[in-house]
Amino acid sequence: MPVLGIILGFCGASIINARFAVTAANCLFYCRPSDLVLEVGDFTVPDVYRQHYRLVDFFLAPEFAMDDEPVNDIALVKTEHRILNAHIISIPTCNRPIPRHLSSDILLGSCGMGSVRPIRSRVIFPGKLQEMLFHQSVFEGITITGIITCEEHTVCTTPLVDGGNICSMDEGGPLYKINCSSRQPMCLYGIATYHKGMNIDSGDVVCNGGSYFASVTFYRDWITTTIIFNT
Structure with missing residues (x-):
């Protein structure tokens, strides 16, 4: 990236x-x-x-x-x-969005900082980026008024591993479709835009409230x- x-x-x-x-x-x-x-x-x-x-x-x-x-x-x-x-x-841009009925079958990847550790008001960055895996989600989230459907111009995601979200300074990074046989990126599907739920856990900055991407196909x-x- x-x-x-x-x-x-x-x-x-x-x-x-x-x-x-x-x-x-x-x-x-x-x-x-x-x-x-x-x-x-x-x-x-x-x-x-x-x-x-x-x-x-x-x-x-x-x-x-x-x-x-x-x-x-x-x-x-x-x-x-x-x-x-x-x-x-x-990397080529993807042609079309993932159909809703296939959202849980298509593997998506992103590459970013993930969790980082602040020490004495400075952030200690990892020596290398890490890959995070997602499925696309039809829903943005749940509020007291009900379930919010993800907007067409946004790719909402669910991480395969709890806490495996984009986090501080991951904005602009890629979300790509993954070839399941080779595990290589196929095409650019989204651009990291924001995350929710940042908190401090055992000294690390952890984002576990959702990762949101601008839709490249849109x-x-x-x-x-x-x-x-x-x-």
């Missing part, structure tokens, strides 16, 4: 061609392209060489709304120069059109 470096922090991103990557719009809302660097490399292993690319532009999804739970939270970033080996490290036409008109 490439990392989008920002002056005050960082987010995940996914390369989809030699000049463009997809991330969360909330990662860019207070930034200028000159503030940003796309760092490309293997983040599943520690201490490896990574390439850095300056950005020349970014594009927020229409009707993006910044909030504690952002809406339409997806964006494209454009690099100044072509990304080396993009044909190998890029925004696929916008992604394609934006790239065509800005290439």
Whole structure:
């Protein structure tokens, strides 16, 4: 998972061609392209060489709304120069949403920080990212007024392992369909946007209230059109 470096922090991103990557719009809302660097490399292993690319532009999804739970939270970033080996490290976007009756049969993966440990007001990051596995959920959650159905532009998820959610600073990272035979990512299905239920458990920051992703299939036409008109 490439990392989008920002002056005050960082987010995940996914390369989809030699000049463009997809991330969360909330990662860019207070930034200028000159503030940003796309760092490309293997983040599943520690201490490896990574390439850095300056950005020349970014594009927020229409009707993006910044909030504690952002809406339409997806964006494209454009690099100044072509990304080396993009044909190998890029991931295609998924064509269509998972049918509701198959939501519990399709395996989804995400890559992020997960739980982190704050020490003396500083966060100690893990040496490598970890993979988290999900099924898509038809429901966003339950309130005192009833069950809330997941919006069409959002992918709601249920983790396969309790506590296996996206967490602090995982925004912008990928949600991808997994080939069950090879366990490799097939296509980009969502972009990590927000989580619920952050708490401190034995010194770790743990998020166990749900993980929410912007739906790539919902925004696929916008992604394609934006790239065509800005290439």
